[in-house]
Amino acid sequence: MSAHAHRELTKNQALVFGSLSDAGGPLTAYAILDLLREDGFRAPLQVYRALDKLVEFGMVHRLESLNAFVACSHKDCTGHGSAAFAICEKCGDVREFTPDDAVGLLKNWTESQGFALARTTIELRGTCKGCVASG
Amino acid sequence: MSAHAHRELTKNQALVFGSLSDAGGPLTAYAILDLLREDGFRAPLQVYRALDKLVEFGMVHRLESLNAFVACSHKDCTGHGSAAFAICEKCGDVREFTPDDAVGLLKNWTESQGFALARTTIELRGTCKGCVASG
DNA sequence: CTGTTTATGTTATGTTGTAACACAGATAGC
DNA sequence: GCTATCTGTGTTACAACATAACATAAACAG
Structure with a gap:
């Protein structure tokens, strides 16, 4: 469960x-x-x-x-790292992933600026593998 | 100019x-x-x-x-890398920056997935240095 | 000078999101 | 039991964000 x-x-x-x-x-x-x-x-x-x-x-x-x-x-969303999304503009498919490395670099930047980070929005637009192949 | x-x-x-x-x-x-x-x-x-x-x-x-x-x-936006934004939820200030390192890692992920990346949206919400200090 | 492209103006409408107020149910404390 | 409070709910009305459709005009290549 x-x-x-x-x-x-x-x-x-x-x-x-x-x-x-x-x-x-x-x-x-x-x-x-x-x-x-x-x-x-x-x-x-x-x-x-x-x-x-x-x-x-x-x-x-x-x-x-x-x-x-x-x-x-x-399965368990509570407490996981920041999510990112790859959104296909052809078929509308959305893939969620967790780019901890990239988020870590963004956090480094915010810390160097004294910015208290609360929430990240990362959304990638493009064409998914299947649609690239068929298009 | x-x-x-x-x-x-x-x-x-x-x-x-x-x-x-x-x-x-x-x-x-x-x-x-x-x-x-x-x-x-x-x-x-x-x-x-x-x-x-x-x-x-x-x-x-x-x-x-x-x-x-x-x-x-x-000064010259044409052709620069993907922009990111740090948005202060207290004062509304928006800082634009260009996290080429983090974007590079995101690009690596998309390439490994066969996803043809067209555009990235990166928006960080939080509290800016000034508002952290005064709040 | 004519066909095409791009920019513009205008009305109406579609889409996304909230304010304000009323009510119902759970529960904690007396 | 009783009432204060908190959370969830239902409803109407409205605010905020964005585009469709159609008409006009200006720029420009052939």
Whole structure:
């Protein structure tokens, strides 16, 4: 059982996380809302409030450059290092990875500047291997 | 004379770039629109179209996590490496820097995956030196 | 001088995200 | 039991960010 399940999610949080897990890729908040209308969701705030908590828990990541959200691909997201994302602009696939070496260098820079780092956003846009091959 | 000026900007592009340069920090498209109403701007598209070109030219960067835009801090932006940004959540200050070492490691990862990298987004959130000291 | 490309102006609309207020359920302390 | 508080929820309305579609004009190559 994944560490995610250790946390007691509320009903709405579980529904939203389930949508993202089932999707296997990024969804916008409004896409989630549409998926959950049959479960009683009526308004964007129901989605955004659940997403806020899930992001806080580390179970969901926000993709700033897509205005979308994705379930963390790790079994246990809490406490892992900063995530990065490779986003294919052809097929929309998103690969999460953890570039500890690159993040370490960025941390070195922030420390040298006296900048107290709270959160990193690293998003790489391009074309994935499959789409390069077929395109 | 900076390399930026080498390029012949259209009237709207020059107005938008001037706003961002004068601001010395990030502005949203609608903030730019309000600044330029006295110059005849009436609609968001006038701003977005100019921003699209300025970003394409490398003279302006988009900050994905702020939905805002900032003039490149380099004299000659064309052709320089990928930029990164340290964004202070207290005072809103944005520092642009060029972490070639970290970007190099990210490129190594993409190459090992067969991912054709087109563009990197690196945005660091936290508290700048001044705000750490005063807070 | 005509076809093409690029920039522009304008209206309307689409997409993403929050404010404000009301209510329900759990629970800790008296 | 009772009430204070905290968290989650439901709903309406709205704010903020971005683009579609269509029309006009200026620049320029052939």
